[in-house]
Amino acid sequence: MSLxxxxxxxxxxxxASDQRYLANLESHARPAARQQRLWMPHDRIGSLYIxxxxxxxxxxxxxxxxxxxxxxxxxxxxxxxxxxTFRRHVSEARMITAGTLIPFxxxxxVDIVAASPSLAIxxxxxxxxxxxxxxxxxxxxxxxxxxxxxxxxxxxxxxxxARLQSVTLESFTFPITQRLLGEILGLSPxxxxxxxxxxxxxxxxxxxxxxxxxxxxxxxLEEAAFDAGYLSxxxxxxxxxxxxxxxxxxxxxxxxxxx
Amino acid sequence: MSLxxxxxxxxxxxxASDQRYLANLESHARPAARQQRLWMPHDRIGSLYIxxxxxxxxxxxxxxxxxxxxxxxxxxxxxxxxxxTFRRHVSEARMITAGTLIPFxxxxxVDIVAASPSLAIxxxxxxxxxxxxxxxxxxxxxxxxxxxxxxxxxxxxxxxxARLQSVTLESFTFPITQRLLGEILGLSPxxxxxxxxxxxxxxxxxxxxxxxxxxxxxxxLEEAAFDAGYLSxxxxxxxxxxxxxxxxxxxxxxxxxxx
DNA sequence: CGTACCTTTGACGGCTGTCAAAGGAAGTGG
DNA sequence: CCACTTCCTTTGACAGCCGTCAAAGGTACG
Numbered sequence: 001m002s003l004x005x006x007x008x009x010x011x012x013x014x015x016a017s018d019q020r021y022l023a024n025l026e027s028h029a030r031p032a033a034r035q036q037r038l039w040m041p042h043d044r045i046g047s048l049y050i051x052x053x054x055x056x057x058x059x060x061x062x063x064x065x066x067x068x069x070x071x072x073x074x075x076x077x078x079x080x081x082x083x084x085t086f087r088r089h090v091s092e093a094r095m096i097t098a099g100t101l102i103p104f105x106x107x108x109x110v111d112i113v114a115a116s117p118s119l120a121i122x123x124x125x126x127x128x129x130x131x132x133x134x135x136x137x138x139x140x141x142x143x144x145x146x147x148x149x150x151x152x153x154x155x156x157x158x159x160x161x162a163r164l165q166s167v168t169l170e171s172f173t174f175p176i177t178q179r180l181l182g183e184i185l186g187l188s189p190x191x192x193x194x195x196x197x198x199x200x201x202x203x204x205x206x207x208x209x210x211x212x213x214x215x216x217x218x219x220x221l222e223e224a225a226f227d228a229g230y231l232s233x234x235x236x237x238x239x240x241x242x243x244x245x246x247x248x249x250x251x252x253x254x255x256x257x258x259x
Numbered sequence: 260m261s262l263x264x265x266x267x268x269x270x271x272x273x274x275a276s277d278q279r280y281l282a283n284l285e286s287h288a289r290p291a292a293r294q295q296r297l298w299m300p301h302d303r304i305g306s307l308y309i310x311x312x313x314x315x316x317x318x319x320x321x322x323x324x325x326x327x328x329x330x331x332x333x334x335x336x337x338x339x340x341x342x343x344t345f346r347r348h349v350s351e352a353r354m355i356t357a358g359t360l361i362p363f364x365x366x367x368x369v370d371i372v373a374a375s376p377s378l379a380i381x382x383x384x385x386x387x388x389x390x391x392x393x394x395x396x397x398x399x400x401x402x403x404x405x406x407x408x409x410x411x412x413x414x415x416x417x418x419x420x421a422r423l424q425s426v427t428l429e430s431f432t433f434p435i436t437q438r439l440l441g442e443i444l445g446l447s448p449x450x451x452x453x454x455x456x457x458x459x460x461x462x463x464x465x466x467x468x469x470x471x472x473x474x475x476x477x478x479x480l481e482e483a484a485f486d487a488g489y490l491s492x493x494x495x496x497x498x499x500x501x502x503x504x505x506x507x508x509x510x511x512x513x514x515x516x517x518x
Numbered sequence: 519c520g521t522a523c524c525t526t527t528g529a530c531g532g533c534t535g536t537c538a539a540a541g542g543a544a545g546t547g548g
Numbered sequence: 549c550c551a552c553t554t555c556c557t558t559t560g561a562c563a564g565c566c567g568t569c570a571a572a573g574g575t576a577c578g
Contacts, residue, residue, distance in 0.1 A: 011344065044495060045495050045496075060394060060398055062398055062402045062403070062484075063484045064402070066402050068397070068398050068401060068402065070394050070397070082387065082390055082391075083387065083391075084383070084387070084497075085270070085380070085383050085384040085387040085494050085497065086387065086391075086491065086493065086494065086495070087491065087493040087494060087495040088488075088495075090391065090488060090489055091394075106495075106496065106497075107496045107497060107499075107500040109380075109383075109497075110376060110380060110497055110500040110501055110504065111500070111504075113372065113376050113379045113380060113383075114376035114501075114504050117369060117372050117373035120372045120379055121344070121368075121369060121372060123383075124343070124344050124368075124372075124382075124383075124386075125344040127383075127386060127387075127390070128341065128342065128343070128344040128345065130390075131341055131386070131389075131390050131393070132341075132342075132345075132349065134390070134393055134394065134397070135319060135329050135350075135393065137397075138327070138329070138393070138396075138397055138400070138445075139319055139321055139327050141397070141400070141401065141445075142327060142400065142445030143321045143323070143325050143327065143445065144321070145565075145566095146565080146566075177523090177524065177525090178524070178525065178526095179523085179524070179525090186397075186400075186401030186402065187566075187567090188566070188567055188568075189524085189525085190525095190526085190527090190566090190567075190568080190569095191565085191566055191567070193524095193525060193526060193527085194526090194527090194566090196525095197526080197527095209575090225321075225322045229347075229349060230349055232345065232346070234345065234346040235344050235345065235346060236303060236304050236345070236346040236347075236365075237304075237365065237366045238343075238344065238365075238366060238368075238369055240366075241366040241369040241370070242369055242373075245369065245370075245373050404533075404534095405533080405534075436555085436556065436557090437556070437557065437558095438555085438556070438557090446534075446535090447534070447535055447536075448556085448557085449534090449535075449536080449537095449557095449558085449559090450533085450534055450535070452556095452557065452558060452559085453534090453558090453559090455557095456558080456559095468543090
């Protein structure tokens with residue numbers, strides 16, 4: 001199954017035509033350079049991008065031109081789904097590492113929603129998880145120390161990575177500079193540096209270049225106050241209701257606008 | 260047109276059957292007391308509520324049992340739309356003032372999405388605005404002083420109110436205690452008090468009981484760094500695409516599960 | 519090989535939290 | 549209608565986390 005299809009299948013059953021549709025979308029992948037910009041604030045909404053490979057992020061700027069990263073995107077995520085109902089972007093989007101993108105026009109969401117209730121609900125689920133992730137970050141940001149925030153973000157990212165590929169806490173890819181980590185958590189790069197030094201001094205973990213090595217898993221989990229509940233795939237009642245729809249013979253017109 | 264219908268009609272054209280469906284939903288309104296709880300964390304997802312009258316909020320708790328308000332809901336908002344794709348609530352929801360609620364089972368979203376692409380897209384638009392509001396708060400929270408945060412929240416709330424009823428900046432309803440304002444912005448009630456005192460001392464505005472009176476509109480706008488762009492109703496291309504669907508004769512089965 | 523960016527370290531200041539206590543307002547029950 | 553209780557508001561003192569400024573060394577990319 002394709003990357004996107006398996007992301008959606010976490011939430012709903014995909015019909016054969018749903019899967020064909022998603023596979024077809026993915027057939028137009030193209031490479032993206034490190035730091036490449038996908039859009040800027042005030043740009044008209046055009047393409048959304050499925051991130052097939054690499055890391056990306058969306059960014060907002062304050063009036064003082066400070067940067068705040070809103071979300072960090074990993075393979076399988078849809079870049080821009082947050083804003084497709086707006087006329088213009090408020091955020092900036094760019095690649096963090098080099099990678100691969102699958103662009104598709106934002107109006108196509110309308111076709112997807114019209115043709116497949118299952119995919120529509122899966123999109124709601126995707127957006128809901130993104131939003132939950134954001135509220136979780138807000139909670140940690142407003143009520144915990146810089147140290148907890150750093151640990152929390154590292155654990156969250158690890159958990160998301162672990163669903164995509166085989167990774168171990170002892171050492172995993174983490175291509176986030178200290179400056180960028182500051183822009184994610186809303187902290188100054190100087191303070192991020194002090195915090196990471198402290199974590200290394202206390203033998204909790206070490207970040208070197210583009211990797212993180214966890215040395216004391218138990219204390220890490222303790223201090224991070226991380227509860228993966230908000231990343232849960234579980235839904236309630238919706239799959240069953242969708243099944244009813246299918247049994248009663250809903251329409252299936254997804255491939256009609258196929259390119 | 261009903262409250263909910265006009266909220267949705269901001270984003271898409273509603274067919275006669277869409278409007279009938281929403282009007283039918285609203286026929287089951289019931290009163291809700293001040294401070295009434297709608298659900299608690301870990302409750303199974305059951306009803307969503309359309310807020311017809313009064314103010315409500317959703318809340319998350321940190322591990323230290325501090326409270327963080329995630330969203331403040333005004334008449335026309337859907338309480339719980341954020342979490343309907345989860346199995347259990349992570350947030351708490353409760354009324355701020357007394358009001359009126361229209362409950363409906365969360366699975367019904369599936370029927371709506373299956374039957375009306377327009378309503379489905381409108382739901383995406385609603386969720387998108389909520390999320391934009393959240394990222395905006397995050398931006399202000401992480402990069403501006405308590406004073407700016409307070410001004411920003413007051414202006415945002417005023418702007419939302421102004422779309423519902425005729426209100427003037429000079430004096431409008433604001434049933435938020437200083438403690439609650441602290442829980443919204445992630446600040447201590449003590450500091451909220453100092454900040455409000457400062458704003459009153461500087462002749463910017465005065466909050467007394469359940470009202471806010473703005474004395475210096477110009478400086479308020481200046482200091483709040485408020486840009487209403489993220490509350491914009493505008494969409495791009497989606498209405499047109501929905502119109503194409505209608506012309507090509509999509510299904511219309513909304514009233515089939517009517518109660 | 520040079521330039522730009524990232525990391526590291528020190529000094530200093532300020533915004534905001536915590537603790538504590540008292541006065542005021544509002545809702546409750548008799 | 550009054551008394552009581554609870555919650556909200558206000559004020560002062562003090563501490564600490566984190567931002568800013570500055571400078572230097574390290575690393576990577578062109």
